[in-house]
Amino acid sequence: xxxxxxxxxxxxxxxxxxxxxxxxxLGKQGxxxxxxxxxxxxxxxxxxxxGPLLNGLRSATADAIAARKEAFENEELEARLxxxxxxxxxxxxxxxxxxxxxxxxxxxxxxxxxxDLGFSVATGPEIEDDWHNFTxxxxxxxxxxxxxxxxxxxxxxxxxxxxxxxxxxxMLLRTHxxxxxxxxxVEHGAPIRIIAPGxxxxxxxxxxxxxxxxxxxxxxxxxxxxxxxLKWTLETFLKAFFEREDIVLRLRPSYFPFxxxxxxxxxxxxxxxxxxxxxxxxxxxxxxWMELLxxxxxxxxxxxFAGLDPDEWQGFAFGVGVDRLAMLKYGxxxxxxxxxxxxxxxxxxxxxx
Ligand code: PHE
Numbered sequence: 595x596x597x598x599x600x601x602x603x604x605x606x607x608x609x610x611x612x613x614x615x616x617x618x619x620l621g622k623q624g625x626x627x628x629x630x631x632x633x634x635x636x637x638x639x640x641x642x643x644x645g646p647l648l649n650g651l652r653s654a655t656a657d658a659i660a661a662r663k664e665a666f667e668n669e670e671l672e673a674r675l676x677x678x679x680x681x682x683x684x685x686x687x688x689x690x691x692x693x694x695x696x697x698x699x700x701x702x703x704x705x706x707x708x709x710d711l712g713f714s715v716a717t718g719p720e721i722e723d724d725w726h727n728f729t730x731x732x733x734x735x736x737x738x739x740x741x742x743x744x745x746x747x748x749x750x751x752x753x754x755x756x757x758x759x760x761x762x763x764x765m766l767l768r769t770h771x772x773x774x775x776x777x778x779x780v781e782h783g784a785p786i787r788i789i790a791p792g793x794x795x796x797x798x799x800x801x802x803x804x805x806x807x808x809x810x811x812x813x814x815x816x817x818x819x820x821x822x823x824l825k826w827t828l829e830t831f832l833k834a835f836f837e838r839e840d841i842v843l844r845l846r847p848s849y850f851p852f853x854x855x856x857x858x859x860x861x862x863x864x865x866x867x868x869x870x871x872x873x874x875x876x877x878x879x880x881x882x883w884m885e886l887l888x889x890x891x892x893x894x895x896x897x898x899f900a901g902l903d904p905d906e907w908q909g910f911a912f913g914v915g916v917d918r919l920a921m922l923k924y925g926x927x928x929x930x931x932x933x934x935x936x937x938x939x940x941x942x943x944x945x946x947x
Contacts, residue, residue: 767795771811779900808916815909853890
């Protein structure tokens with residue numbers, strides 16, 4: 595019986611079969627348990643012989659079952675360890691990553707460049723009132739320059755679709771970042787050195803115009819700021835932004851109601867394999883000038899509108915299109931694509947995974 599039991603245990607194919615054998619031999623109704631019960635009825639001399647034998651049989655069987663059980667458990671553990679192995683040398687799976695939009699990237703770069711020149715970043719509302727967007731910038735109600743802006747106005751009353759005609763308080767989508775000049779001066783006074791990046795809106799749409807676009811305004815007001823400071827600041831900023839030392843600027847007289855004198859700034863470009871690349875003197879053969887931004891000395895009337903004394907304070911301002919800067923830096927040619935959200939376009943210019 596003993597060798598038979600031990601062979602069966604040894605050959606049990608799995609844990610379930612082993613458990614069945616345990617019940618068969620050692621369970622309450624089991625064969626070995628049955629033999630143990632016969633001990634009580636035996637004569638003492640016989641029990642003395644059979645007792646140790648049966649006990650030996652029972653413990654040998656229990657030991658064999660325990661050993662086999664442990665072997666099964668080990669096998670299972672080995673199998674789990676083998677199947678759950680982590681290969682730390684495998685390349686990590688690709689995790690899709692977004693990227694910063696070129697417009698945001700340029701605004702970040704500008705904030706960094708101007709921070710080095712001592713400018714802080716100011717902001718203002720995109721839903722602006724007439725006074726900050728126009729009047730305080732020396733564009734009175736009847737000023738012809740207002741017509742150049744293709745302004746989106748809010749209706750005074752949605753029901754009857756009438757425009758609010760109250761000068762100064764009617765609301766609009768700001769047409770430029772220049773109202774932030776006024777808000778910053780009113781809030782912080784002078785001296786001041788800020789840039790103001792943000793969205794602006796004009797009713798206009800073609801390959802180079804979108805109804806919403808981005809500008810960065812610059813404003814410096816102090817006691818002795820002059821046009822030379824403006825030129826140096828723009829040169830320094832454009833050299834840093836385009837990462838070229840040979841950026842050449844041309845300043846042309848121009849007109850903005852809020853600057854006097856006003857200066858239109860062109861930047862020289864050269865033909866490199868049929869592409870216009872910024873850099874070099876625009877008057878050289880094969881070169882040319884590209885209009886880049888508007889600027890000037892802040893008009894005395896604007897300084898007064900902001901509540902400061904124009905005999906004490908003076909300075910310069912400029913406004914530049916962020917989208918245009920991005921197009922020039924990254925060689926993009928259709929402004930509208932900036933706002934399509936097409937990842938193929940972004941990745942074509944190295945902005946997406
Ligand atoms: N606000 C002007 C525009 O949108 C740009 C500008 C800003 C010009 C500051 C002069 C000074 O066209």
